[in-house]
Amino acid sequence: MLCEECQLRPATVHITKIINNLKSELNLCEECAKGYKDEWGLGIQPAFSIPKFFAGLLDEEAGFGTGISQGYRQESKCDRCGQTYSEFTQTGRLGCNRCYAIFGKRLDPLLRRIHGSIRHTGKVPGRAGGKLRLKREVESLRAELEQLVAQEEFEKAAEVRDKIREVEKKLRS
Amino acid sequence: MDNDDLFAGTKCKWIEGSGPYADIVITSRVRLARNLEAFPFPQALTEVQQKEVVRAIAQTLDSSAVKNKFGKFRLIVLNELTAIERQILVEKHLISPEHAELKGYRAVALDKEEMISLMINEEDHLRIQVLLPALQIHESWRKANEIDDLLEKNLNFCFSETKGYLTSCPTNVGTGLRASVMLHLPGLVITKQANRILSALSQVGLTVRGLYGEGTEAAGNMFQISNQITLGRTEEEILQNLSSVIKQIVDQERSARELLLKEARSKLEDRVYRAFGALAHARIISSQEAISLLSEVRLGIDLKIIKNIDARILNELLVTIQPAYMQKLEGRKMSPSDRDKKRASIIREKLNVKFL
Ligand SMILES: [Zn+2]
Numbered sequence: 001m002l003c004e005e006c007q008l009r010p011a012t013v014h015i016t017k018i019i020n021n022l023k024s025e026l027n028l029c030e031e032c033a034k035g036y037k038d039e040w041g042l043g044i045q046p047a048f049s050i051p052k053f054f055a056g057l058l059d060e061e062a063g064f065g066t067g068i069s070q071g072y073r074q075e076s077k078c079d080r081c082g083q084t085y086s087e088f089t090q091t092g093r094l095g096c097n098r099c100y101a102i103f104g105k106r107l108d109p110l111l112r113r114i115h116g117s118i119r120h121t122g123k124v125p126g127r128a129g130g131k132l133r134l135k136r137e138v139e140s141l142r143a144e145l146e147q148l149v150a151q152e153e154f155e156k157a158a159e160v161r162d163k164i165r166e167v168e169k170k171l172r173s
Numbered sequence: 174m175d176n177d178d179l180f181a182g183t184k185c186k187w188i189e190g191s192g193p194y195a196d197i198v199i200t201s202r203v204r205l206a207r208n209l210e211a212f213p214f215p216q217a218l219t220e221v222q223q224k225e226v227v228r229a230i231a232q233t234l235d236s237s238a239v240k241n242k243f244g245k246f247r248l249i250v251l252n253e254l255t256a257i258e259r260q261i262l263v264e265k266h267l268i269s270p271e272h273a274e275l276k277g278y279r280a281v282a283l284d285k286e287e288m289i290s291l292m293i294n295e296e297d298h299l300r301i302q303v304l305l306p307a308l309q310i311h312e313s314w315r316k317a318n319e320i321d322d323l324l325e326k327n328l329n330f331c332f333s334e335t336k337g338y339l340t341s342c343p344t345n346v347g348t349g350l351r352a353s354v355m356l357h358l359p360g361l362v363i364t365k366q367a368n369r370i371l372s373a374l375s376q377v378g379l380t381v382r383g384l385y386g387e388g389t390e391a392a393g394n395m396f397q398i399s400n401q402i403t404l405g406r407t408e409e410e411i412l413q414n415l416s417s418v419i420k421q422i423v424d425q426e427r428s429a430r431e432l433l434l435k436e437a438r439s440k441l442e443d444r445v446y447r448a449f450g451a452l453a454h455a456r457i458i459s460s461q462e463a464i465s466l467l468s469e470v471r472l473g474i475d476l477k478i479i480k481n482i483d484a485r486i487l488n489e490l491l492v493t494i495q496p497a498y499m500q501k502l503e504g505r506k507m508s509p510s511d512r513d514k515k516r517a518s519i520i521r522e523k524l525n526v527k528f529l
């Protein structure tokens with residue numbers, strides 16, 4: 001197939017564009033695709049792909065080729081939906097909520113790459129709410145306490161410490 | 174479903190087109206991803222289980238708490254529609270292209286105003302979408318959040334203390350919140366600033382779509398900007414970040430337009446009137462050409478170069494010149510060249526009635 005832009009060179013780059021929900025495909029040669037890239041900078045960057053991310057990780061592991069990574073790659077499987085970790089690295093989709101617990105920390109590098117964080121700080125559903133909100137409160141009070149101590153504001157620090165005790169008591173009840 | 178207004182009408186809330194910054198911001202959309210604890214994620218389900226998911230959500234929507242607040246939702250089973258009808262829902266932005274194409278039993282629940290759509294068994298069990306005209310991203314969130322609150326009284330959503338709302342794809346985990354704003358930026362494109370400004374957005378956790386066009390005219394100068402990060406920030410932080418960036422872009426678009434009016438008024442007027450002339454008289458017009466000319470006319474209306482045309486008409490046209498909508502209207506499958514003729518006649522009719 002010839003490049004749809006110049007009609008001269010063979011098309012080797014495939015571009016999907018979505019405009020007003022109309023998907024259209026474009027087949028370009030390297031040269032013309034580069035023109036697109038120059039014109040649009042980041043625009044042309046393909047959307048973040050989880051399989052590609054993992055492929056990249058594996059390459060790195062292979063590059064540093066030590067035996068340590070072998071054990072890390074051992075297959076784990078979700079006992080609820082049956083999805084394996086390597087299936088996930090290929091599809092980028094998890095099978096159920098339990099997958100998150102089963103694959104646990106192994107998801108963190110990916111989450112950090114996508115979100116720059118591995119910890120939820122947003123909305124808490126009402127039913128999980130009560131206790132979790134108290135926990136969050138203790139956390140933020142502790143941070144405040146640390147800062148007050150560092151600034152040698154001991155009187156205020158004592159107040160905050162009492163507050164922490166109070167909330168912790170509520171948490172235990 | 175031949176006389177069904179959902180497929181033949183254009184009463185969609187976003188099409189009304191009024192609100193803050195409506196001269197530049199076309200729509201504001203919030204989408205929340207949620208999953209039911211009782212089931213694995215949709216693609217791991219049998220069709221029978223997928224039906225149960227639809228039933229569980231539909232039942233909750235039927236509760237008086239929901240009905241009192243949002244009225245009665247209309248449940249539409251996508252499998253019972255024709256491909257063209259599903260595509261019309263995509264063209265009206267009521268479901269995602271993926272939702273139209275996916276296999277399995279899936280549905281959408283719509284409110285009367287076609288402002289709220291609950292996609293069921295898309296990538297997640299539930300996607301709560303609120304789509305409003307103009308810059309109303311906080312208002313969209315307020316509504317989506319309210320629906321979420323009402324639904325979770327009956328439904329147990331997958332949630333973890335550390336990872337938040339659990340979603341099929343890790344790109345949505347945490348808040349499950351995707352907020353998108355559609356902008357019309359002809360000023361920045363004409364003055365060649367769009368690329369510089371928009372390509373900087375990824376550094377603040379935002380993504381831009383809809384700029385993969387050949388030049389920008391092809392895309393009708395429409396850019397959709399959304400948050401990329403869903404984990405580690407609160408909903409409020411995500412929305413605040415997005416809307417403050419949007420307001421900066423709006424300011425830059427406004428000054429670009431002012432500059433054009435000041436420095437190149439007659440050139441700009443010429444461009445706008447030529448676009449209008451072509452739209453008002455063309456007999457054959459492709460979707461791409463139409464969208465690009467409509468962008469120039471929209472600019473003309475916003476700058477009061479063209480008067481007597483309601484911007485709402487342009488929003489309507491964004492839907493009514495789309496392939497599925499036209500084919501439904503004609504009641505038959507149309508070849509691309511038939512569609513180009515029909516499109517031209519729809520546009521002529523719309524513009525002439527009001528103007529000539
Ligand atoms: Zn080429």
Ligand SMILES: [Zn+2]
Binds near residue numbers: 078079080082083096
């Ligand atoms: Zn699982």
